[in-house]
Amino acid sequence: MSGPPPATGCAVVRSGTVIPAPGRRSRGDVVICRGTVRNGCSHDPVPVDANGLLVAPGLVDIHVHGAAGHDLTDPDPAAWHHVLDTHLSAGTTTMLATLASTSPERTAAALATASALITSADAPTLAGVHLEGPCLAPAQRGAHDRAHLRIPAEVLAELTPLPKGLRMVTLAPELPGADALIAYLAGQGVRVSAGHSAATSDDLTRARQLGLSHLAHLWSGQSTLTRPVLHRIPGLLEASLASHNVTAEVIADGHHLPAALLTIALRCLGPERLCLVSDATAGTGLTPGTTFHTGASRGRVHDGYAATADHSSLCGSVTPLAICLARMQEMTGAPLEDVLTMATATPARAAGLYPRKGSLLPGADGDVVLLGPDLSVRQVLLRGRLLTAAGAEPVR
Template sequence: MSATHSGCAIVHSGTVIHPDRAHADLGEVTVCRGVIADSDCRHDPVIIDASDCLVSPGLVDVHLHGALGHDLTEPDAVIWQQILSTHLLAGTTTAMATLASTTPAITAAALATAASLLAEQQTPTLAGVHLEGPCLATSQRGAHERTHLRSPSTLLTELTPLPPALRMVTLAPELPGADELITYLTGHRIHVSAGHSAATEDQLAHAQRLGLSHLAHLWSGQSTLTRPSLRRIPGLLEASLASEDLTAEIIADGHHLPATLLKIALRCLGPQRLCLVSDATAGTGLPAGQSFRVGATTGRVHDGYAATEDHTSLCGSVTPLAVTVARMRTLTGATVEDVVTMATATPARVAGLYPRKGSLHTGADGDVVVFTPDLSVRAVLLAGRQVTTDSKVAS
């Protein structure tokens, strides 16, 4: 992969999508020395013709595990750069490196790798680390290895002092000791997400009062309605859909959820609170039949999806975020503006990065994606530099 020119570019004659304004207009986007500018650039910008194309902010993925046979729990900086570069080529200009449940030593080593990369600014798309686990409900663990689940009190010890690269933690808020962990994390401005959880409506509301603000992948690892005797008790899923201010993730890869559920999620939360995530694993870019690791779990690639080796649970996805943008539009009939919002401004807000990321506001980072009318990625700019490659991007 390489990036061309000095960070100055003009993308012209495209339909520019403004996710925070819910509209698009014919025009141009100017990037000057790496940031969005409101006037002409006088530093010999590269001209990119976006005629008949859609121009959007760079995509923001807050839930991404790996690619090309490698997982972000591998504490090798070169591997991290390869994974993030692969997703960059597919349009993801900002990524939260997500670590699935594994041993404390492996998690600590991966967090150290992330801290080094952030300190040295070697991987400009890296926005920090998202721990998915290990404090998860056994009954909702999905593809996470049971033997690597741990208590909130144990994780609190592991995260004291706080690793500098940590930005988000997904946990089951109903677990004993979760209150103390949530309070500690949110007190240090770490975003806390409920996921792989059997929480009740009341337990979710309690965690929200402590600072929990987000929900991991809807319908994946969430308790649902129970009916003891004559009563109906909402589970985490129903509480998620009924929430008035929580944000939530959806995996629109065409395999995790059917169109009906995607439509329900969008109708309940709207594009300003529902964000698309890839949940892409090391299986992304591998042929069907290949096995891979995500955290401590072994998965296998099938035709467009991944599953655990016993085929009892989906094992993340094998789909870059840009592909879910196109599929969300196809499956739900949502507007281009809405699906782009769900992959840019909304996840950027979740990560606390908006409007520097996920927008085309003056002064925002010059991260831009040019889509064809069918929402295939045609060009990617990172800080105004057009990214190129000789290899085929997974789709």
């Protein structure tokens, strides 16, 4: 599906329950003209029957490492197309290619691949790169390879000038030199995220003042409450839940977090600030027992989850975002509109892409996912081209 850039299409999605943006629900048609949501189209749009289905913006995944045996630190464009296509078929029409900690050379090569794909418009679902690491706290590194963690000053030099397509960086804001890196990235329009970090509330406050705006996967790689003597000191987790005006992620794959923690995150942040992410790795779509790599680390697929080789840490997930969407609703009982917001508008805002992505408002890209009552993906449209139905109009 990636391959040569697809021509934009014209379509009218009819008779569905439409959720075009947060807090809005209607019954009717969505018109896509030459790849963009419009009020009308005079080019004989292809009819798409959505009777009995939910019509939502295409899903937006801002934290995804790979799929189908391919990791995005592999600079081979063919590997990137495999990953993008796998997630597209599962309803993710916009994603940030997330690079786990690895060697500087491999990271630079992957960034060059992303730049080439974006420049050539050869990967229409690729919205940029999310660099997760290597400036992470060793004690909170999770599945990241300790040998490939590095200091902010080194990474600042490597990211100057800024690589094309870099849209988000996750780092530990308490590290020496992180202030300069945060200020530089934020000044260049890159979203800065705190994650795999032993930060305190004061560290997060300082980072926010420098431009940090996002928090990676809550409860995964975050320092928590301590009580050195008498008084309790909040860690990054508690500071995240008490924060204002920042977005945050949860991985609702049914393995990372139990229902109670997902419910706490939603109550604290609300759907306007809580993002669903897949954190999907190369293990997505592979059978239990299969090994894979994510960045410089190795993982093994188990029944519904992935773990490091020594089984000491979860190693991302093996679950596409659409399945996290359904599990979030099942585990928390959140309203449908709220769950969809967390997988569309909120991550799009966190990445600076809304409303062109994450909405079906006039002027948005014509990326649509049709969902059954159980939130299973039935059909996907990418910029007005129907992709998944038998006999559907080809994407190219």
